[in-house]
Amino acid sequence: MTIILFIIVLLVTVIVHEWGHFIVARKSGMIVEEFGFGIPPRLYSWKKGETTYSINALPIGGFVKIAGENGIEGNVPLDKQFESKPWYLKSAVLVAGVVCNILLAIVLFTAAYTIGMPVASDHGTPTVISIVLGSPSAQSGIVVGDVVTGITTANGTLTNINTTALHNAIINSTGPVTISYTHIGSTHSVTITPTGISQARVIGIGIEPVITERLSLFAAFKAACRQTYTTAGEIFTTLASLIAGIFHHNGTAGSLVGPVGLAQEVGSAASIGFTYLLAFTAAISVNLAVLNIMPFPALDGGRLVVVLLEAIFHRKFSQNTVAIIHTIGFALLLILMLFLTIGDVRRLL
Numbered sequence: 001m002t003i004i005l006f007i008i009v010l011l012v013t014v015i016v017h018e019w020g021h022f023i024v025a026r027k028s029g030m031i032v033e034e035f036g037f038g039i040p041p042r043l044y045s046w047k048k049g050e051t052t053y054s055i056n057a058l059p060i061g062g063f064v065k066i067a068g069e070n071g072i073e074g075n076v077p078l079d080k081q082f083e084s085k086p087w088y089l090k091s092a093v094l095v096a097g098v099v100c101n102i103l104l105a106i107v108l109f110t111a112a113y114t115i116g117m118p119v120a121s122d123h124g125t126p127t128v129i130s131i132v133l134g135s136p137s138a139q140s141g142i143v144v145g146d147v148v149t150g151i152t153t154a155n156g157t158l159t160n161i162n163t164t165a166l167h168n169a170i171i172n173s174t175g176p177v178t179i180s181y182t183h184i185g186s187t188h189s190v191t192i193t194p195t196g197i198s199q200a201r202v203i204g205i206g207i208e209p210v211i212t213e214r215l216s217l218f219a220a221f222k223a224a225c226r227q228t229y230t231t232a233g234e235i236f237t238t239l240a241s242l243i244a245g246i247f248h249h250n251g252t253a254g255s256l257v258g259p260v261g262l263a264q265e266v267g268s269a270a271s272i273g274f275t276y277l278l279a280f281t282a283a284i285s286v287n288l289a290v291l292n293i294m295p296f297p298a299l300d301g302g303r304l305v306v307v308l309l310e311a312i313f314h315r316k317f318s319q320n321t322v323a324i325i326h327t328i329g330f331a332l333l334l335i336l337m338l339f340l341t342i343g344d345v346r347r348l349l
Helices: 002-027 087-115 163-171 217-248 259-272 274-293 300-313 319-348
Strands: 032-048 051-066 117-131 147-153 177-183 186-192 205-213
Touching: 002 032, 002 051, 002 087, 002 259, 002 274, 087 117, 087 217, 087 274, 087 300, 117 259, 117 274, 147 163, 163 177, 163 205, 217 274, 259 274, 259 319, 274 300, 300 319
Parallel strands: none
Antiparallel strands: 032 051, 117 147, 117 205, 147 177, 177 186
């Protein structure tokens, strides 16, 4: 079920992103040759009008192939090609996917707050909101969404149950931790031995008091806009920390997750509830928007930089050089994806 939800979440966020490129390209008079979900090889395709629609083997992305985006094509009318259009239309096509992801996030956050969003509150019910892959808690039988009724260490039983209190109790105790919880109405308890020493002792679980917050449609929309803005800011901060970590060798990259880890997090979000899954999908949509606008080769932001530089300096760059740069960028992204996937699998084993 987790895999199915993961594919659905990716399908929604990626298709919305690529639809943005697709519709603006079409409205700008460009021919869209292919609209694909996933990374080739192609599994199934059909053609409607001038566009081939395809479903590909690796469901971790998507693409829109626009005539002339990699240089003038001899078999397509010049006025219907990306390369022949003015810079502002090219720019509009490139940023359209990002805009659509932001709009999708606002819609999903609005829906979640209108239906009822699980949020942290001092008056809420202590709930498991995250479990680290490969941690002692991941092997304990506790799952995201379970309600914690008690936490006992050698120093006593916690009355204020949250992640901070649990962390303090763990580092102040040398023994194992016993967690009492309810799962789908039935009561359980499990004893977990932390890993690490001293201040680094952890069991790999996040617990927060959670309540369901329901807002009117207008209030939900305002909250959704704030949440989208906040999420985007947090992603930019994380990326900045990651880049700084590369130069300072502080290991920040080790906290990132790949497709396997993301699939696990989708399953965890669904365990908390439907509206939390909506909010998690919205957060992924914001993530997709932020990552794509980064000025890195092969991403929308990298292509946008080329278009803007050509407009500023009134000259065209060599299409072969640009193609090579974007190909290298795409290869680096695939290597990063492979690296993150290997890390996900190691945490599971």
